[in-house]
Amino acid sequence: MTSEVSVETFTQTTERNQSMTMTPEQATWFSGVFDRLVSNIDVVLLGKSHIIRLALTALFSEGHLLLEDFPGTGKTSLARAIAESVRGTSNRVQFTPDLLPGDITGVNIFDQRSGAFEFHRGPVFANIVLADEINRASPKTQSALLEVMEEGQVTVDGVRHMVGAPFMVIATQNPIEQAGTYRLPEAQLDRFLMKASIGYPDHEATLRILEGSDRKAHEVIVPEVIGATTVVEMGTMARTVHVDASINDYVSRLVDATRTADEVRLGVSVRGALALLRASKTMAASLGRYYVTPDxxxxxxxxxxxxxxxxxxxxxxxxxxxxxxxxxxxxxTPPPTDRPAV
Incomplete structure (x- = not known):
């Protein structure tokens, strides 16, 4: 594919000099691929280009996405479409009160023929993992995701197992039904790069959905745009977007303001500041820019x-x-007024 060939040239240049920032040509290429992915996924999630762009920004920023939304808004379709667009694998886990940590990460099972324990991988071993209604599981089960979301690995009986790359968790929770749910602890919320809501489609999008009601959502074929390897390479490329010192200062002042606000008991951590900067780099590249702006x-x-x-x-x-x-x-908090120096 053209995109697979093109990315090699850009990544080779980046690898030769990691200190170099993204070039205008790289930014243009990145933006073109990003827009193709958005258009590809929009076929499944009609009229939701904004949330698609946020989800892809999280993916290329090597982060995870928390969706707080009502049932039937297309959360599963979004996860599946992203996986198919990047030639990746996807798994869906329905979180329930009786779900155990091993049901997610996997377990060691004794094989009588070999006389040894054999690790059976859980559903977390996929490129895109949909954790549906994550707040319905117990805190112990929720915590099983902490290690894999932060380090891309799970540890079972003292043995580490890498889940591979790219890896992204798209978790959902219902904002209405609170009976039988457990609030996500702050440590786990901090692991999610973003939190967003898909929402119901508008009138025009609803009409388009009804016109195609003869086909079920899983029957819609989403063609591949890029390979999973290219996703990793684009994530590496996004990290080379230039960030001016004034932008770093702006992010720091925003984070400091959350810690001193009268209404806030606990402000944003350093991890949150890094997440904002990392996502801003990816957004800049997705818009064809090789530098971050206050916008x-x-x-x-x-x-x-x-x-x-x-x-x-x-x-x-x-x-x-x-x-x-x-x-x-x-x-x-006033943003920097000078154009970032590049």
Missing amino acids: DVKALAEPVLAHRLVLDPEAEFEGVTTSSVVAQILIE
């Missing part, structure tokens, strides 16, 4: 930072939301 940071501040905040109980009672806190911080 990239502002566009991603809410999906990257809001879920990491813990509000003061009194503020929560008064109807304050984490999203509104981030929005206010963006207003009160």
